[in-house]
Amino acid sequence: MSVTALMLSASRVGDTPYLAHTVDFIKPLCQPNQNWLFIPFAGVSIEYDEYLKMVQTGLEPLGLNISSIHTHKDPKQALAQADGIFVGGGNTFHLLHELYRYDLVDEIKALVEAGKPYVGWSAGSNITGLSIRTTNDMPIIEPPSFSALSLLPFQLNPHYTNYQAPGHNGETRAQRLLEFTKVDPNTPIIAIQEGTALLRQGNKLTLVGDKEGYLFKGNIQEQLIQAGSDLSEYLTF
Incomplete structure (x- = not known):
């Protein structure tokens, strides 16, 4: 399997411009003038055309030709090309x-496993795990399945923070992830902070960026993962 996949926690870190911090992470995975396809289906509160323009502008330093899948008559052909x-x-x-609606889940998985590079952020990263059961999002619509791309054989939680605002009595993120480990104690969750990413290159998996990650699994709760750690063992857990 020759997977090259970059799972970014977020599109921004702090007050930086949209996707600005991701450019250095993405640059080694592409070449100027390549044709990359953007999938905007997570953008519910933004028009897809506007979303595409944001991505094109944010990633302009890479010199790529970026089109959106929603502008192509044949989504599968666009992915293949x-x-x-x-x-x-x-x-x-x-x-x-939407990926299930257009029958693209298996299509994307097969193409990435065959070597086509994949870059996702936030929701686009969350779907690379076994399922979306550790997303932070509200279930505004019901997919046919929670099963996702399985480019990573574990669960991913992007935008990780365990901050609790003063006076707020809802569960923290760590408490929510604890709930998952109670019903599925054998499946790891790797939580990544904004400004970081997981990079998979074949059988090697690395936490990239300058912030720590966190591991949740069974009785292991919020175990620190040092920045830059080799996490390849979790590809065969």
Whole structure:
């Protein structure tokens, strides 16, 4: 399996411009003038044309030709002909619903496993795990299944923070992920902070960026993962 996949926690870090911090992460995975296909289906509160323009502007330093799958008559053909795939953030449930609606889940998985590079952020990263059961999003629509691309054989939680606002009595993120480990104690969750990403290159998996990640699995709760850690063992857990 020759998977090259970059799972970015977020499209922004702090107050930086849209996708600005991702450029250095993405650059090694592409070449100028390549044709990459963007999948905007997570963008429920934004028009797809506008979403595409945001991505084109944010990733302009890469010199890529970026089109959106919604502008192509044959989505599968567009995927097959693209040099790489971008999948943006927004609502994970809507993203996966649309991928199933257009019969693209297995298609994307097969193309990426055959070597086509994949870059996702937020919801676009969440769908690379076994399922979307550890998304942070509201289930605004019901996909046929929660099963996702399985480019990673575990669960992913992007935008990770365990901050609790003063006076707020809802569950923290760690408490929510604990709930998952109670019903599925054998499946790891890797939680990544904004500004970081998981990079899979074949059988190697690395936490990239300058912030720590966190592991949840069974009785292991919020175990620190050092920035830059080799996480390849989780590809065969």
